[in-house]
Amino acid sequence: MFLGSRDLRHAKGRFALIGGVVALITLLVVMLTGLAAGLGRESVAAVSTMPDRGVSQIAFSQPAQGQKVGFDSSRVASSAVKDAADQPGVTEATSLAIAQSRVSVDGVRSAVTVFVVEDGSFAAPSGVRPGSVVVGSGLGKDANVAAGDSITFGDKSVRVQALSDDASYQHVPVVWMTQTDAKAGGVQTAGGTSLALLKTDGSFDAAAFEKQSDLVAMTPNDSLSTISAYQAENGSLTLMRVMLMLVSALVVGAFFTIWTIQRTPDLAVLKAIGARTSYLVRDALGQAAILLLIGGGLGTLIATVGGLLARDVVPFVVSPTTTLVPLVLLMVLGLLGALVSLRRIATVDPNSALGAAR
Template structure:
């Protein structure tokens, strides 16, 4: 890389510009990847943290299994719960009711209400032991996520109204999220009162705990006209999740494609401009392999400097933005895009510098 490094030192402006472009694209990808992960977590964190073997969707209004699975339209009954609880491989089948409504105290705010059987232990299983007060809600109580308590300035013992139901704050736990709203936990009876559900409707889904027995579970699903899904498959039953994730992932794909095109274009133009210099080296005895390695090494160095700067800046800005928007920073969301840009850039550079191996030494002597 003797020649490549000398060229970088001699043409600082040209290579600084290229490094800056690569850095900006990396910055955008780090921020966008972090935002995608953060928004996804705000949609599905509660569902993932509950961590059952699967979720069961039903349709209490008909005897037919639901075709389009959504948490909002799904409903499971006491008969569904009893049938699944008695199924081979099922340790427990816990109904979970879900709704989004307003919590009103001194002010109002949107919350995701999860209705669970009293004493089920799901709050501690999903979120954490209580930071303050009780971990599980009682008949007239509610357990809040920490961010809701802070936003509304609520403490254990305060009275709140959720939908049409008056409740008392009995506990505060660590934040969990569902469909971009922080979760509050109430009993199944309180959820039924909020949603005006019939007595035999226990929730939107059943959280199935145990070890899957495919034959037995399929038989129960067929006999109860319900649908069993894995945790990851259930995410698609959140309309906002699938559309949001698809849009942001497509934007990431476009940015990767744009970065590859920009890098290939720059390296191609630079290779054409230095053709006579390369011809001189060929005339002095440099092999095609040496020139290829030198050119690729030069591109790899520029790309490395650009992606490191962009990823570092993206991580810093992401940490600042996380106080206002749901940006998730991790090795995957920071290092992943940087490595992706670098690998794409090197592959693109390899395509662009192929002409190096075909440089004619006669060009150095003024030949055609």
């Protein structure tokens, strides 16, 4: 990096400017990535954590004509749940009803999503039993609820056994409760979403299950794409991140193309004294890598600190996936953009360039 290192020292202002642009783009991408992960978690956390409690398949009813399989349209009768439990490969089946309701906390009513499970259901979080519920931590923040407090549905008071960070659905806090409490509290589940949650073994065949039970089985992870709010949010934020990464590649590519044109005489001198094209290419890529690493690293650091400070206010996830992965992708795309300038390095003619310089 004979020429590249000297360029960096000599033209500090120019490189500081492009480094600042890279840092800002990285900051935006990392912040959007962390926000997208946080919003996604708030939208599907109650479903995505079901495998931790033994749920390996979620069974939906066959959709009506013109509708898609998913949470919005699923209506699984209790008889269908019993029939699903008798299918090959299914070791246990239980029902889940999802309903929108309102809960009263010290006289203040708050909107919640109620996940109603059978008494003693294997799919329910620990602590869910008649008279006892598990609620999302979002309700704890909004209504100042703590473990051990009582909340009221209609005329039925239940005890909050625990607050869970993984109990939210479509950005609304979830209350896991039993069918006994739901009936006593007047929670209306008729006409709402109902599913069959399955515990299966290695012999389970989804195609055969669908044919014999008239239900559609998906893994909890695959079922997330059928939640309309999650799909729309994730698609929009992913598009924004992709566009920002493409902008980063274009900015870096344009900068190094112009910079290569400006230093054509220097490249010609180096070629004239015997420098190989491969050496000059490595020099240019090394210069671009240093710039991307410094600018991208600074943007990632600022975004990480900002995310840690903001995650108590907005849904934000700070992890290697939301910080280091975007940084690596931006560096790779930036280097691809810098490759545009290499054609001029490879084709520069020493005699012509030096003659033009005179």
